[in-house]
Amino acid sequence: MTAKLIKGTEIREEILEEITAEVAEIKEKHGVIPGLVTILVGESPASISYVTLKIKTAHRVGFKEVQDSQSVDIPEDDLLALIDKYNNDDSINGILVQLPLPKHINEKKILNAIDPDKDVDGFHPVNVGRLMIGGDEVKFPPCTPAGIQEMIVRAGVETKGAEVVVVGRSNIVGKPIANMMLQKGVGANSTVTVVHTGTRDLAAHCKRADILIVAAGVPDLVKPEWIKPGACVIDVGVNRVGEKPSVKNPGKMVAVLKGDVDFDAAKEIAGSITPVPGGVGPMTITMLMKNTLKSLKFKLGI
Numbered sequence: 001m002t003a004k005l006i007k008g009t010e011i012r013e014e015i016l017e018e019i020t021a022e023v024a025e026i027k028e029k030h031g032v033i034p035g036l037v038t039i040l041v042g043e044s045p046a047s048i049s050y051v052t053l054k055i056k057t058a059h060r061v062g063f064k065e066v067q068d069s070q071s072v073d074i075p076e077d078d079l080l081a082l083i084d085k086y087n088n089d090d091s092i093n094g095i096l097v098q099l100p101l102p103k104h105i106n107e108k109k110i111l112n113a114i115d116p117d118k119d120v121d122g123f124h125p126v127n128v129g130r131l132m133i134g135g136d137e138v139k140f141p142p143c144t145p146a147g148i149q150e151m152i153v154r155a156g157v158e159t160k161g162a163e164v165v166v167v168g169r170s171n172i173v174g175k176p177i178a179n180m181m182l183q184k185g186v187g188a189n190s191t192v193t194v195v196h197t198g199t200r201d202l203a204a205h206c207k208r209a210d211i212l213i214v215a216a217g218v219p220d221l222v223k224p225e226w227i228k229p230g231a232c233v234i235d236v237g238v239n240r241v242g243e244k245p246s247v248k249n250p251g252k253m254v255a256v257l258k259g260d261v262d263f264d265a266a267k268e269i270a271g272s273i274t275p276v277p278g279g280v281g282p283m284t285i286t287m288l289m290k291n292t293l294k295s296l297k298f299k300l301g302i
């Protein structure tokens with residue numbers, strides 16, 4: 001069997017078009033547009049590239065977008081004051097502080113300073129709590145898990161009563177997606193198992209999964225024989241395993257990326273599977289846009 005490919009690049013286009021249309025409608029009816037600020041501290045090339053893409057996407061869907069770049073040695077108090085400024089700025093609905101932050105800054109303190117109602121990353125403890133309660137309480141599900149759930153739903157995979165196995169227990173992916181899949185409602189209502197480095201028999205758990213979500217950060221961790229025939233496999237891993245010459249920019253090198261699942265073998269067993277790259281990756285920024293739009297809608301009460 002060859003699995004159906006769940007392509008994040010295609011789902012991204014669908015969702016961004018939906019967001020663009022909704023932004024235009026809100027602008028016409030209410031005279032406002034969503035505003036997103038991204039705060040970048042320092043000049044890490046990876047962070048610059050993520051933030052540039054976030055701003056470019058925000059611009060594409062019709063948001064007001066602010067790129068606030070700060071020097072790598074900005075004092076913590078100044079960064080807190082900057083967040084306070086945006087917390088009180090009515091034209092800003094979403095505040096994102098790009099991580100990681102330099103060592104002299106307490107990341108937790110910074111994330112906790114963001115107004116939970118503008119925390120479009122969903123990292124503030126208030127939003128983590130809202131996610132745990134579920135239902136109407138949820139405001140901003142964290143972007144990568146939200147993207148995973150959206151992909152599962154749009155691929156038409158049945159989640160109600162499904163055995164979902166999550167490999168990995170990070171605060172950004174494993175714990176929140178496990179929580180989201182066990183809630184009542186559409187795209188959830190599953191029986192969830194979380195496995196991790198302390199799990200005795202990883203393979204045995206994975207073999208039971210109707211939906212296998214892998215976010216371990218270990219290239220090719222999941223072997224084809226761990227996959228139940230017909231299962232939906234979501235590979236969140238983005239592991240740099242080498243470099244190769246760029247096709248687009250001759251003379252330049254680009255990273256060779258590998259997921260946490262042995263894709264070539266797994267696609268012969270799974271019913272559906274996400275590729276790496278082009279799977280979960282493009283969904284994260286897409287869901288950031290969705291959360292920013294939601295933030296404005298909550299404010300307008302629509």
Ligand code: GUN
Pocket residue numbers: 050096097098099100121143284
């Ligand atoms: N750095 C890498 N991924 C992310 C993300 O999703 N949000 C933020 N704020 N920083 C990141």
